Amino acid sequence: MKYTEIMVRYGELSTKGKNRKDFIGRLAGNVTRVLRDFPQIELHPRHDRMHIVLNDAPFAEIDQRLKKVFGIQTYSPTIKVEKTLTKIEETALALMKETYQEGMTFKVNTKRSDHNFTYDTNELNQLVGDYLFKNMSNLKVEMKHPDLVLRLEVRQDAVYISNQLLHGAGGMPVGTGGRAVMMLSGGIDSPVASYLALKRGVDIDMVHFYSPPYTTEKALNKAKELTGILANYAGRINFIAVPFAEIQETIKEKLPEGYLMTVQRRFMLRLADQIRAKRKGLAIFNGESVGQVASQTLESMAAINDVTTTPVVRPVATMDKTEIIRLAEQIGTFDLSIQPFEDCCTIFAPPRPKTKPRIDKAREFEARLDVEGLIERALAGIKITTIYPGDKFIADKAAEDTALL
Amino acid sequence: MIYFDNSATTKIDQEVLDTYTQVAQNIWGNPSSLHKLGDRAYQLLASSRKQIAQLLGTKTNEIFFTSGGTESNNWAIKGTALQKQAFGHHLITSSVEHASVANAFTALENLGFRVTRLPVDKAGRVNVNDLRNALDSETTLVSIMGVNNEIGTIQPIEEISDLLTNYPNIHFHVDNVQALGKNIWSQVFTPRVDFSSLSAHKFHGPRGTGILYKKAGKMVLPLHDGGGQEKGLRSGTENLPAIAGMAKAIRLLLANEKSNAVKEETIKDRIVNYLQDKPGIKIFSPVNAGFTPHILCFALEGIRGETLVHTLEEHDIYTSTTSACASTKTDQASTLVAMHVDDKEATSAIRLSFDETNTLAEADEFISVFDQIYRHFAPINHLGE
Numbered sequence: 037m038k039y040t041e042i043m044v045r046y047g048e049l050s051t052k053g054k055n056r057k058d059f060i061g062r063l064a065g066n067v068t069r070v071l072r073d074f075p076q077i078e079l080h081p082r083h084d085r086m087h088i089v090l091n092d093a094p095f096a097e098i099d100q101r102l103k104k105v106f107g108i109q110t111y112s113p114t115i116k117v118e119k120t121l122t123k124i125e126e127t128a129l130a131l132m133k134e135t136y137q138e139g140m141t142f143k144v145n146t147k148r149s150d151h152n153f154t155y156d157t158n159e160l161n162q163l164v165g166d167y168l169f170k171n172m173s174n175l176k177v178e179m180k181h182p183d184l185v186l187r188l189e190v191r192q193d194a195v196y197i198s199n200q201l202l203h204g205a206g207g208m209p210v211g212t213g214g215r216a217v218m219m220l221s222g223g224i225d226s227p228v229a230s231y232l233a234l235k236r237g238v239d240i241d242m243v244h245f246y247s248p249p250y251t252t253e254k255a256l257n258k259a260k261e262l263t264g265i266l267a268n269y270a271g272r273i274n275f276i277a278v279p280f281a282e283i284q285e286t287i288k289e290k291l292p293e294g295y296l297m298t299v300q301r302r303f304m305l306r307l308a309d310q311i312r313a314k315r316k317g318l319a320i321f322n323g324e325s326v327g328q329v330a331s332q333t334l335e336s337m338a339a340i341n342d343v344t345t346t347p348v349v350r351p352v353a354t355m356d357k358t359e360i361i362r363l364a365e366q367i368g369t370f371d372l373s374i375q376p377f378e379d380c381c382t383i384f385a386p387p388r389p390k391t392k393p394r395i396d397k398a399r400e401f402e403a404r405l406d407v408e409g410l411i412e413r414a415l416a417g418i419k420i421t422t423i424y425p426g427d428k429f430i431a432d433k434a435a436e437d438t439a440l441l
Numbered sequence: 442m443i444y445f446d447n448s449a450t451t452k453i454d455q456e457v458l459d460t461y462t463q464v465a466q467n468i469w470g471n472p473s474s475l476h477k478l479g480d481r482a483y484q485l486l487a488s489s490r491k492q493i494a495q496l497l498g499t500k501t502n503e504i505f506f507t508s509g510g511t512e513s514n515n516w517a518i519k520g521t522a523l524q525k526q527a528f529g530h531h532l533i534t535s536s537v538e539h540a541s542v543a544n545a546f547t548a549l550e551n552l553g554f555r556v557t558r559l560p561v562d563k564a565g566r567v568n569v570n571d572l573r574n575a576l577d578s579e580t581t582l583v584s585i586m587g588v589n590n591e592i593g594t595i596q597p598i599e600e601i602s603d604l605l606t607n608y609p610n611i612h613f614h615v616d617n618v619q620a621l622g623k624n625i626w627s628q629v630f631t632p633r634v635d636f637s638s639l640s641a642h643k644f645h646g647p648r649g650t651g652i653l654y655k656k657a658g659k660m661v662l663p664l665h666d667g668g669g670q671e672k673g674l675r676s677g678t679e680n681l682p683a684i685a686g687m688a689k690a691i692r693l694l695l696a697n698e699k700s701n702a703v704k705e706e707t708i709k710d711r712i713v714n715y716l717q718d719k720p721g722i723k724i725f726s727p728v729n730a731g732f733t734p735h736i737l738c739f740a741l742e743g744i745r746g747e748t749l750v751h752t753l754e755e756h757d758i759y760t761s762t763t764s765a766c767a768s769t770k771t772d773q774a775s776t777l778v779a780m781h782v783d784d785k786e787a788t789s790a791i792r793l794s795f796d797e798t799n800t801l802a803e804a805d806e807f808i809s810v811f812d813q814i815y816r817h818f819a820p821i822n823h824l825g826e
Contacts, residue, residue, distance in 0.1 A: 431481075433484050433485070437488035437489075440460050440485065440685055440689070441492050441692065
């Protein structure tokens with residue numbers, strides 16, 4: 037079936053009264069971004085819904101992308117036909133034949149904004165319903181809770197027919213929630229936290245710490261590729277790589293083992309906070325989950341959080357590991373996250389980190405270091421990459437293999 | 442030239458050779474190396490394994506690369522016997538196995554294992570009842586080939602599988618070196634099969650590479666200890682060009698499996714039709730569902746197999762006495778002996794083995810050459826008198 041347009045119904049933003057215009061504008065922008073390689077598509081954002089006119093663009097591919105745009109509640113692929121009964125009936129039948137499965141119930145639901153059309157709402161329901169009965173066997177009608185609703189909209193220019201209601205990602209359009217930085221490692225939790233931040237409309241920049249030669253190029257590329265997966269939900273994401281080796285070496289050389297981890301994390305948070313400030317963000321997000329590891333006990337969080345008053349938001353703080361993994365699988369980051377490349381959180385990890393570090397001790401030890409100098413040099417070395425949906429960074433030789441084999 | 446000796450070896454496919462060369466020249470890192478050359482090689486190794494697993498209908502972690510059929514057979518048999526010593530010392534095989542199976546059992550016998558060799562009927566087939574009677578509480582392994590390499594009998598692997606379902610702890614090994622790509626795979630590779638051997642050069646792949654299928658969870662002692670390749674079970678730097686070539690050869694082989702089998706059967710059928718009513722000719726591989734289409738074994742009374750092979754060779758037609766591995770050592774086909782075929786007939790047997798590159802025109806050419814030979818030998822041996 038060749039669909040001519042998609043009708044998009046807004047999510048939560050419909051309830052946001054005065055901000056509606058802003059939200060709709062942002063959603064339209066985000067949709068444009070994910071469909072940027074289909075220049076023929078036209079977008080008509082209106083106050084109650086958005087129409088995407090396909091102009092021969094393939095629905096199947098666009099469907100895959102729309103599913104990942106936050107702010108869309110539901111959408112329906114639609115066919116525009118000229119206003120004759122024959123055309124309406126033929127198209128309705130073709131649509132039903134494609135989507136109707138044995139045992140389903142259905143009804144016809146007509147809306148008419150062109151009141152001069154030859155048939156009124158009830159007549160159209162009746163006529164099209166009869167036509168379907170005549171041409172398909174075993175149809176069952178159900179008025180209250182049908183499995184399929186065949187929608188006919190009679191407008192001034194044409195009749196619009198659809199019979200599918202597809203679910204969008206929900207949430208809020210990315211960008212409506214403000215800007216923030218996200219501390220992305222290469223693990224399972226931080227990509228899930230990123231997804232949840234995006235879902236609430238927060239536009240995030242990824243901050244990733246790397247420590248060559250202790251960490252490999254592969255670990256960095258893995259974090260970038262994870263960002264490529266998450267960019268499907270955001271349109272694009274800036275990836276900020278922060279060199280961290282000098283700080284880690286200095287801490288390891290000068291501080292007692294028990295506080296290595298705590299102080300390293302304090303430096304990470306400081307760096308993230310300065311990057312946030314420069315980029316006019318309002319908060320820091322991370323993938324910490326209470327009690328999961330030594331650095332994520334409440335005592336540790338307190339000792340680390342001590343370096344800033346900026347809000348630190350932890351979307352997966354109260355989720356179980358199994359819940360996080362389930363979401364990671366759902367959004368497609370899990371398989372990549374479990375690739376075993378060492379990141380800078382695991383190197384220099386002391387064998388027995390303090391699970392209950394003290395803030396005063398952490399401050400005291402840190403005073404032995406040239407904190408400002410270290411931070412400055414790390415910031416001077418940052419590298420920013422803009423990452424688009426599905427960008428690949430891990431050399432994928434699958435195509436070459438296929439050719440060989 | 443007419444090559445009717447495809448059960449001995451096949452000619453390497455040009456596309457397979459291209460893959461071999463490209464990999465040998467461009468992806469020559471050691472798959473175990475940490476650097477990117479190693480990574481690339483490891484990735485291709487993984488892709489090859491994945492493709493083979495998909496084509497054979499197994500899990501990826503069930504495919505182990507070896508140096509060929511002989512190693513795969515030795516590993517499954519000796520590895521099981523040694524691994525499961527604590528559970529018993531009784532092993533069962535058939536009396537018509539390839540030398541790499543038969544002699545592995547003899548070696549174990551010499552070490553003190555008890556080996557039962559099941560007899561076969563006139564078609565060279567084992568009987569499931571004999572197997573049932575041979576099983577005892579000490580049995581740790583049953584090894585029966587899928588397709589006999591000398592006369593092409595398809596062994597009753599499905600029936601044996603049904604029987605062995607009641608003995609889940611016994612390892613069931615099937616030597617399938619002759620069986621892949623002959624449109625009988627589901628008959629000889631049942632879910633009950635624990636181990637199965639394959640060899641790449643039997644299906645237009647490179648020499649020196651093969652597969653042992655090992656069902657996930659089944660334990661087998663490694664015969665090659667070393668650097669821990671193949672999950673620590675078969676050490677030795679992987680022969681990546683050959684493995685990639687084999688992955689390709691299997692893909693090409695299975696792409697036209699059905700029509701290839703039909704083609705081979707048509708060729709066999711035509712030659713059998715010519716041979717069957719000739720006085721003095723005895724056919725051991727009839728055209729029926731119990732035999733693979735690609736092997737035809739027959740004897741011309743009074744003429745040694747060797748003489749016939751060389752006479753055909755003078756006409757640029759290449760065949761063999763029986764199993765190429767055994768043919769230089771003995772005059773008699775061990776399978777035929779096990780079938781209690783008369784000694785005279787057994788020494789006269791030759792084997793034609795076809796594949797999809799053969800044609801009906803070649804079959805006709807063979808028939809016309811053979812007819813001359815037959816008319817020369819028949820009066821000398823008073824055939825049909």
